[in-house]
Amino acid sequence: MSNRKIRVLLAKPGLDGHDRGARVIARCFRDAGFEVIYTGCHQTPEMIAAVALQEDVDVVGLSCLSGAHNYLFPQVAKLLQDKGANDITVIGGGIIPEKDMAGLYEAGIKEIFTPGATLDSLVEWINNNVNPKE
Amino acid sequence: MFTEELLDKSSLMRKKWEDEVKKVIAKNADQKERWSTVSDLEIKRIYGPEDIKDMDFARDIAYPGQFPYLRGNQATGYRGKYWTFRMFSGMGTAVETNKRWHYLLTTGQTGLSTAFDFPTLMGYNTDSPKAKGECGKCGVAIDTIDDFRDLIKGIPLDKITTSMTINPPATALWAMYCASAEQQGIPLSKIGGTIQNDMLKEFIAQKTLMCPPEPSVKLISDTIEFGTQYVPKWNTISISGYHIREAGATAVQELAFTLRDGMEYVEDAIRRKGLHVDQFAPRLSFFFNAHIDFFEEIAKLRAARRIWAKAMRERYNSQDPRSWWMRFHTQTAGCSLTAQQPYNNVVRTAVEALAAVLGGTQSLHTNSLDEVLCLPSDHAVQIALRTQQLIAEETGVCNTIDPLAGSYFVEALTNEMEEKAWEYIHKIDDMGGMVAAIDKGFPQMEISDAAYKFQQQIDAQEKIMIGVNKYIEEDETVDIPFLEIDDSVEAEQLERLAAVKRKRDGRKLAECLKDLGNACKKGDNVMPYCIEAVKNYATVQEICDVYREVYGEYRDPGIY
Numbered sequence: 001m002s003n004r005k006i007r008v009l010l011a012k013p014g015l016d017g018h019d020r021g022a023r024v025i026a027r028c029f030r031d032a033g034f035e036v037i038y039t040g041c042h043q044t045p046e047m048i049a050a051v052a053l054q055e056d057v058d059v060v061g062l063s064c065l066s067g068a069h070n071y072l073f074p075q076v077a078k079l080l081q082d083k084g085a086n087d088i089t090v091i092g093g094g095i096i097p098e099k100d101m102a103g104l105y106e107a108g109i110k111e112i113f114t115p116g117a118t119l120d121s122l123v124e125w126i127n128n129n130v131n132p133k134e
Numbered sequence: 135m136f137t138e139e140l141l142d143k144s145s146l147m148r149k150k151w152e153d154e155v156k157k158v159i160a161k162n163a164d165q166k167e168r169w170s171t172v173s174d175l176e177i178k179r180i181y182g183p184e185d186i187k188d189m190d191f192a193r194d195i196a197y198p199g200q201f202p203y204l205r206g207n208q209a210t211g212y213r214g215k216y217w218t219f220r221m222f223s224g225m226g227t228a229v230e231t232n233k234r235w236h237y238l239l240t241t242g243q244t245g246l247s248t249a250f251d252f253p254t255l256m257g258y259n260t261d262s263p264k265a266k267g268e269c270g271k272c273g274v275a276i277d278t279i280d281d282f283r284d285l286i287k288g289i290p291l292d293k294i295t296t297s298m299t300i301n302p303p304a305t306a307l308w309a310m311y312c313a314s315a316e317q318q319g320i321p322l323s324k325i326g327g328t329i330q331n332d333m334l335k336e337f338i339a340q341k342t343l344m345c346p347p348e349p350s351v352k353l354i355s356d357t358i359e360f361g362t363q364y365v366p367k368w369n370t371i372s373i374s375g376y377h378i379r380e381a382g383a384t385a386v387q388e389l390a391f392t393l394r395d396g397m398e399y400v401e402d403a404i405r406r407k408g409l410h411v412d413q414f415a416p417r418l419s420f421f422f423n424a425h426i427d428f429f430e431e432i433a434k435l436r437a438a439r440r441i442w443a444k445a446m447r448e449r450y451n452s453q454d455p456r457s458w459w460m461r462f463h464t465q466t467a468g469c470s471l472t473a474q475q476p477y478n479n480v481v482r483t484a485v486e487a488l489a490a491v492l493g494g495t496q497s498l499h500t501n502s503l504d505e506v507l508c509l510p511s512d513h514a515v516q517i518a519l520r521t522q523q524l525i526a527e528e529t530g531v532c533n534t535i536d537p538l539a540g541s542y543f544v545e546a547l548t549n550e551m552e553e554k555a556w557e558y559i560h561k562i563d564d565m566g567g568m569v570a571a572i573d574k575g576f577p578q579m580e581i582s583d584a585a586y587k588f589q590q591q592i593d594a595q596e597k598i599m600i601g602v603n604k605y606i607e608e609d610e611t612v613d614i615p616f617l618e619i620d621d622s623v624e625a626e627q628l629e630r631l632a633a634v635k636r637k638r639d640g641r642k643l644a645e646c647l648k649d650l651g652n653a654c655k656k657g658d659n660v661m662p663y664c665i666e667a668v669k670n671y672a673t674v675q676e677i678c679d680v681y682r683e684v685y686g687e688y689r690d691p692g693i694y
Contacts, residue, residue, distance in 0.1 A: 014252070014267065014268060015252035015253060015255070015256045015258070015264065015265070015268055016252060017336075017340050017341030017342050017343075017690075018341075019341055019381070019690075020380070020381050020382050020469070020585050022694075023582050023585065023586075023693075023694035024382070024582075024585050024586050024589045026694040027582065027586045027694055028586070028589075038692045038694050039692050040689065040690030040691060040692025040693075041341045041343070041690040041692075042256075042341075042343065042689070042690060044263075044264065066252055066268060066271055066272055067268075067271035067272055067619070068252075068266075068267035068268045068271060070267070071266060071267030072267060095473075095506070095507070095508075097507065097508065097616065098612075099616075114473065115472070115473045115506065115602075116472070116473060116474055116602045118592075118593045118603075119589060119590070119593050120593060
């Protein structure tokens, strides 16, 4: 078993500035004992993938409320896959319509959290689905 | 407010009532121990004369149209004129949004309000790599004056006022409006409207960012100065608490940070432009949130008017009563709406709109029930607009002005909001002003604290959101018709932009942009140069790139 804490990169891809959710989750994850890196608004998928690799994170959490998730989320997943970072779990949240979910899962997004998800349910999901790297 | 005799009597009666309460709760405990507003401000079981005994009617309450304007700016209240029914809208291309606007004007809406898409809001063109996937998604895409002309086609600019929710590129969009009006033969002195143009709240909350705070405030002072000289009916800024609240602030934080932002702009225009406060202050406008906690919102709006009147008269020695008036638009709280059981949102919005009206708003947007899920459908927008019309014309709340004045509770809560807001304002003064406070991350962290606390309270069911943490319907299917912006909008807009780029005079444009850059470097007012540039088909991004180059680019520090 690894003693390392779970490292999470929280990122807001695209031009969306609705960061309330991302910041609340950053605090919650920190309080849950994860190591949190939050890079702020307006990150390109390239920037997010680069930070994820550089910081050797276990999870990338993407937040988007602008409607551009269908392009941005898969793009991050693809860039990570292209770099061979298949061990990084990518999850997402925001205003994501039900009908977009299948496409996002197919693109490699492991879970999507929408408004109403409790903080505990997020922490629990990470603890159940992510093992920190050695 | 009261005689000693009455207060003595009240005190005895209160004691008796308290004893009775103790007896009752010994047998039947209250449903919960602590009762508080949505902002977690503790509320007492009852309020009485002793809670407002230090108030002076003439000094603190007075009549509408009288200092400190607690009860409204206008002597006639809503009898002369209801608030402006101003619904925020915009999607896809300019042509589509224009169609929606014409429809809205046929439904009894009395003012227009523009939602721009993210690339436009952030000062990027549709053909920027950063804009990919965003075109037209949550507002209308505007790249050049050609789009702008399509947007306002057939709208009588001298009769209908238009509000534009635009911040970093406000100078560019306002320049397009001014240039289009001129081309229609309408003098700048006749056009009225609003640009949001409030950058401080962007750093604090909304995060549409371009340049650092200091030059951002400079650009705003440019617009204030230009408006004062040439466009006297325009509101060159809408100092906004809405987004601060949506980001998770409490009502007091919304009130305090918004008003302190306003003071920062006043101080900059006086210092940088050498203007007298009364030359420009009558055109400052504000924008607040109407959240779900009914009385807290009413108290907040009433307190806002009183704080501003005092600040203008006492802090800035303003002599003109029009400068003392706080004029504001209100929008019901998007963050109070739920994706679950979305038809409940109609009820939430109605309660919030009623609070805004009882708080004396001059203009109102009511959210549509589906806004938490997607762009609002025509039907949902119609219900939201009808909510306002129903409040205005059926409920009777407009019969009399400020009907809650004199309520022990409402006055006490109004006083409390004001006191707590001043504490924040003085704290920010001590930090050296709002720009300095933002540099320290102070308002950002205060809001983060409040947002996190609220979410924890929701998770613990200390605060209730129906359908989210109480009265949940398992296996709910949401049968809301979904309005979506097709990806073909992006292709269409790219083609429109390419066509403009082909037809314009590149040399003339380059000169205009160079002149704009020089004006920035010299500290001259950018507005005349912006107008010239947009007439020569400068794009929103080309203008913003000049600012970014001269003033530098600001990146979200990601404070949480």
